[in-house]
Amino acid sequence: MIVSVCSHKGGTGKTTSSLSLAVAFSQQGKKVLLVDLDPQANLSYSIDLVDISRDISHLFTGEATFEDVVHESFGISVIPASERLADVEFSLQSAEDRGFFLKEILGSKMNEYDVVLLDCPPSRSLLTVNALVCSDFAVTPVLLDVLSIQGLLFMTRTILDIRKTYNPRLTFLGVIAVNVDLRKNISKEVLTVFREQIDYPIFETMVRTNTKLAEAPSHGLPIQYYQPKSSAASDYTQLAEEIWNNMMTYGIREKVKAGQAHSAH
Numbered sequence: 001m002i003v004s005v006c007s008h009k010g011g012t013g014k015t016t017s018s019l020s021l022a023v024a025f026s027q028q029g030k031k032v033l034l035v036d037l038d039p040q041a042n043l044s045y046s047i048d049l050v051d052i053s054r055d056i057s058h059l060f061t062g063e064a065t066f067e068d069v070v071h072e073s074f075g076i077s078v079i080p081a082s083e084r085l086a087d088v089e090f091s092l093q094s095a096e097d098r099g100f101f102l103k104e105i106l107g108s109k110m111n112e113y114d115v116v117l118l119d120c121p122p123s124r125s126l127l128t129v130n131a132l133v134c135s136d137f138a139v140t141p142v143l144l145d146v147l148s149i150q151g152l153l154f155m156t157r158t159i160l161d162i163r164k165t166y167n168p169r170l171t172f173l174g175v176i177a178v179n180v181d182l183r184k185n186i187s188k189e190v191l192t193v194f195r196e197q198i199d200y201p202i203f204e205t206m207v208r209t210n211t212k213l214a215e216a217p218s219h220g221l222p223i224q225y226y227q228p229k230s231s232a233a234s235d236y237t238q239l240a241e242e243i244w245n246n247m248m249t250y251g252i253r254e255k256v257k258a259g260q261a262h263s264a265h
C-alpha cells in the first residue's frame with residue numbers, strides 16, 4: 001500500500017503524521033518505508049538524518065541506488081531529502097514523463113513493504129504530483145479551522161485530476177483532524193461542517209493537541225520514542241489501526257466489485 005500524506009496548505013501536520021504513523025505501523029508489525037519528498041527536509045531533520053551524502057534527490061538524478069539512500073531508523077526504512085531536491089524538481093519540469101519519475105525510481109522496491117508513506121511538500125508541486133501518481137491512497141491532515149476547509153477542497157480537486165489523468169487507482173482515504181482541542185468552539189463547528197455538510201471521509205481517530213509533538217523533532221526522535229505514554233503516541237497508534245483497516249476494507253470491496261463485473265460478462 002502506497003500512501004501520500006498530502007495537503008496544499010502548509011503546516012497542517014503532514015510531516016508529524018507521516019513519521020508518527022510510520023512508527024505506529026512498524027510497531028504493529030508492518031514493514032514500512034517512509035520517504036521525505038519535501039525539499040524543506042523537515043522529516044529528515046526530525047530524526048537526525050541530516051548532512052548525509054546521498055538522499056532522494058540523488059535517486060532522482062541516477063547518482064545513487066535505492067540501497068545507497070535508504071536508512072534504517074526506529075524500526076522503519078527512511079529515504080531522506082535535502083534542499084537539493086528543489087533543484088532536482090526544477091530540472092524535471094521540462095521532462096515529458098515528469099509525473100512518473102518517483103514511480104520509476106522506487107519501482108518494484110515498493111512491493112517489499114507493507115506500507116510506503118510519502119511525506120509531501122505543501123503545494124501542488126511536481127513532487128506532490130509524482131507522489132499521487134504512484135499512490136494507492138491519499139490522506140490529508142487538517143487543522144480544524146475555516147481556512148482548512150478551503151485547502152481541503154483544493155487538495156481533493158488535485159486528487160480527482162490525478163485520478164482522471166494519470167492514476168485511476170488513487171483513492172482519497174480520508175481527512176485526519178490534527179492538533180484538535182474540542183474545548184474550542186471553532187474546532188467543534190469545523191468538525192460539524194466536515195461531518196455533516198461536506199461529503200468527505202474523516203477518520204474517527206483525531207490527534208489531540210500535544211506539545212510533546214512539537215518538542216520531539218528537536219530531540220531527533222519520533223513521538224513513540226520521545227514520549228511513549230503521551231496522548232499523541234496513543235492517538236497515532238489508534239489512527240494507524242483505523243487507516244490499515246480502512247485500506248483493507250477498501251481493497252476487499254474493490255475485489256468484490258471486480259469479481260461482480262467479471263461474472264456479469
Ligand SMILES: Nc1ncnc2c1ncn2[C@@H]1O[C@H](COP(=O)(O)OP(=O)(O)OP(=O)(O)O)[C@@H](O)[C@H]1O
Nearest residue numbers: 010011012013014015016122179208209210213214
Ligand atoms: N497534534 C499536535 N499538537 C501540537 N502540535 C502539533 C500537532 N501536530 C502538529 N503539530 C505541530 O505543528 C507544526 C506543523 O506540523 P508539521 O511540520 O507536521 O506540518 P506540515 O504539514 O508537515 O508542514 P509543511 O507544510 O511545512 O510541510 C509543527 O511544529 C508540529 O510540531
Ligand SMILES: [Mg+2]
Nearest residue numbers: 014015038042
Ligand atoms: Mg512537512
